[in-house]
Amino acid sequence: MTTQAFGxxxxxxxxxxxxxxxxxxxxxxxxxxxxxxxxxxxxxxxGTTSEASSLxxxxxxxLLDYLIDNGIPSQQLMPGTGTCAVVDTARLxxxxxxxxxxxxxxxxxxxxxxxxxxxxxxxxxEVVARVGDGRLRIYLYHIPPVAQVGLSLALVxxxxxxxxxxxxxxxxxxxxxxxxxxxxxxxxxxATFCGSETFxxxxxxxxxxxxxxxxxxxxxxxxxxxxxxxxxEGAQALQDGITAVRKAYAGYAAIxxxxxxxxxxxxxxxxxxxxxxxxxxxxxxxxxxLGELERAGFTLDPATPLRARA
Amino acid sequence: MTTQAFGxxxxxxxxxxxxxxxxxxxxxxxxxxxxxxxxxxxxxxxGTTSEASSLxxxxxxxLLDYLIDNGIPSQQLMPGTGTCAVVDTARLxxxxxxxxxxxxxxxxxxxxxxxxxxxxxxxxxEVVARVGDGRLRIYLYHIPPVAQVGLSLALVxxxxxxxxxxxxxxxxxxxxxxxxxxxxxxxxxxATFCGSETFxxxxxxxxxxxxxxxxxxxxxxxxxxxxxxxxxEGAQALQDGITAVRKAYAGYAAIxxxxxxxxxxxxxxxxxxxxxxxxxxxxxxxxxxLGELERAGFTLDPATPLRARA
Numbered sequence: 001m002t003t004q005a006f007g008x009x010x011x012x013x014x015x016x017x018x019x020x021x022x023x024x025x026x027x028x029x030x031x032x033x034x035x036x037x038x039x040x041x042x043x044x045x046x047g048t049t050s051e052a053s054s055l056x057x058x059x060x061x062x063l064l065d066y067l068i069d070n071g072i073p074s075q076q077l078m079p080g081t082g083t084c085a086v087v088d089t090a091r092l093x094x095x096x097x098x099x100x101x102x103x104x105x106x107x108x109x110x111x112x113x114x115x116x117x118x119x120x121x122x123x124x125x126e127v128v129a130r131v132g133d134g135r136l137r138i139y140l141y142h143i144p145p146v147a148q149v150g151l152s153l154a155l156v157x158x159x160x161x162x163x164x165x166x167x168x169x170x171x172x173x174x175x176x177x178x179x180x181x182x183x184x185x186x187x188x189x190x191a192t193f194c195g196s197e198t199f200x201x202x203x204x205x206x207x208x209x210x211x212x213x214x215x216x217x218x219x220x221x222x223x224x225x226x227x228x229x230x231x232x233e234g235a236q237a238l239q240d241g242i243t244a245v246r247k248a249y250a251g252y253a254a255i256x257x258x259x260x261x262x263x264x265x266x267x268x269x270x271x272x273x274x275x276x277x278x279x280x281x282x283x284x285x286x287x288x289x290l291g292e293l294e295r296a297g298f299t300l301d302p303a304t305p306l307r308a309r310a
Numbered sequence: 311m312t313t314q315a316f317g318x319x320x321x322x323x324x325x326x327x328x329x330x331x332x333x334x335x336x337x338x339x340x341x342x343x344x345x346x347x348x349x350x351x352x353x354x355x356x357g358t359t360s361e362a363s364s365l366x367x368x369x370x371x372x373l374l375d376y377l378i379d380n381g382i383p384s385q386q387l388m389p390g391t392g393t394c395a396v397v398d399t400a401r402l403x404x405x406x407x408x409x410x411x412x413x414x415x416x417x418x419x420x421x422x423x424x425x426x427x428x429x430x431x432x433x434x435x436e437v438v439a440r441v442g443d444g445r446l447r448i449y450l451y452h453i454p455p456v457a458q459v460g461l462s463l464a465l466v467x468x469x470x471x472x473x474x475x476x477x478x479x480x481x482x483x484x485x486x487x488x489x490x491x492x493x494x495x496x497x498x499x500x501a502t503f504c505g506s507e508t509f510x511x512x513x514x515x516x517x518x519x520x521x522x523x524x525x526x527x528x529x530x531x532x533x534x535x536x537x538x539x540x541x542x543e544g545a546q547a548l549q550d551g552i553t554a555v556r557k558a559y560a561g562y563a564a565i566x567x568x569x570x571x572x573x574x575x576x577x578x579x580x581x582x583x584x585x586x587x588x589x590x591x592x593x594x595x596x597x598x599x600l601g602e603l604e605r606a607g608f609t610l611d612p613a614t615p616l617r618a619r620a
Binding site: 021048053054055056057059083084085086087088091108109110111112113115116118119120122123125126145146147148149275276277278279 | 331358363364365366367369393394395396397398401418419420421422423425426428429430432433435436455456457458459585586587588589
């Protein structure tokens with residue numbers, strides 16, 4: 001059996017919390033449905049932007065079950081499953097495979113710093129062995145600015161050689177285009193996603209698969225439009241437009257800012273909440289941010305709020 | 311009810327693994343019993359040195375139960391319970407309190423970097439609220455070289471003011487004596503532990519509570535001897551002796567090196583194993599390390615191997 005690799009625009013869906021700081025599954029479901037209705041090709045739930053590392057292991061399992069049980073197609077799901085412990089990573093990964101997810105996005109273990117490639121290779125190998133399922137498709141997650149522990153170009157190659165049918169792709173959130181370019185050049189068989197839509201056009205021009213990007217939580221249709229039209233004459237103008245939106249919130253902590261935009265569009269202050277250690281934007285900061293986005297040309301039309309698919 | 315704070319030498323006990331890389335509970339129990347028999351005042355199981363972040367949440371619960379059910383006094387236990395997610399931290403902490411542990415050692419959430427004190431304060435406050443048990447005693451865990459996310463002097467003060475009967479102490483593994491000295495000066499009511507025995511004498515001279523240190527896995531009696539004799543004439547010589555032992559393994563990755571010493575003394579190669587992403591010392595590296603320790607005056611007498619208390 002072959003599994004088609006992911007391509008296009010995937011969204012690390014934001015996770016809403018209720019007044020007791022527990023995940024609000026029904027609002028998450030509505031957000032996921034809206035993202036798919038806007039044209040998102042997939043949902044990288046439980047990514048960095050989803051505050052996945054702030055969720056408990058059981059919460060992640062329960063939320064994934066809830067989404068799938070309520071109609072989110074598992075073939076459009078790429079849940080994040082990487083934790084500090086191979087045993088918990090294996091547990092989350094096995095569950096995702098059993099629920100039919102087309103792939104998983106996997107951080108390396110990130111507590112110990114300055115570990116070497118042999119140890120990181122062994123971590124992925126141990127998870128593959130513990131899951132022990134030929135359906136498993138891993139998308140490597142390289143995000144050194146947050147995890148601090150990154151995946152070298154050589155390590156990506158070793159993993160691909162050792163597990164050619166399992167290692168399906170990579171998300172490069174290094175913020176360093178030269179690294180993304182090197183991956184695209186060295187490993188054209190991988191589905192390579194840029195971690196920021198500011199690199200989308202360049203990524204696609206170099207044979208990449210698309211982008212898995214936080215901003216798609218608020219701007220999915222416009223980013224998806226560039227994905228569909230990257231070979232057109234207007235591609236650079238589309239790129240400039242989505243880049244301007246990202247720049248407009250770049251001065252804020254990204255996750256609280258994105259939630260503030262969702263809260264603004266839905267007129268739902270509940271969406272402002274983040275789990276500690278993150279801190280929510282105040283309503284004053286939210287108002288300033290929304291003003292900056294509007295000046296950048298971003299539509300915050302209250303007549304077309306975020307809504308679940310009918 | 312008042313709970314007496316911990317004092318003395320506590321050991322972040324190494325976690326042995328079996329051939330399938332699962333925790334070996336019986337060998338952990340034997341190691342803990344040996345440490346107590348050698349004079350350790352307490353066991354900070356599931357610390358950094360214990361590879362706690364490489365253990366699953368369920369594994370940590372099961373191992374703690376095993377130790378207590380097999381006779382390790384819960385009043386000598388200070389399990390590490392800090393994870394990236396307040397919900398998992400609260401779960402581990404509640405379990406430790408319910409099992410009668412005298413305190414817990416709590417990392418801040420460490421996935422997101424550059425978070426501010428408000429977010430870290432809210433993280434600890436959320437755990438205290440979720441545990442909701444007056445018996446809870448928290449020892450803050452400041453280890454910025456590994457966690458990257460540290461606890462500022464101001465944050466320690468805020469937590470102490472907000473939760474005066476709950477925040478019982480701190481382990482300072484910054485490696486920066488000036489920071490430890492500032493904590494001792496500003497917060498004399500805290501039980502302050504240095505994270506390296508190289509600062510033990512200075513810590514005690516400034517009113518500190520003792521040390522929670524990795525090296526006590528191999529050198530507990532000698533470190534405990536300094537704790538008992540710090541006001542004696544020979545204290546500096548004792549400090550110099552234990553510092554020399556630490557320097558002898560400082561060129562190696564600490565956790566694999568300490569396990570290699572235990573493996574050498576017990577003639578039990580099983581003890582060499584670490585979980586990925588750490589990498590075990592080879593037998594050749596082990597032999598070199600043991601030679602360096604012997605030259606530093608460390609006794610590796612095979613006639614007095616590590617053993618369980620009778």
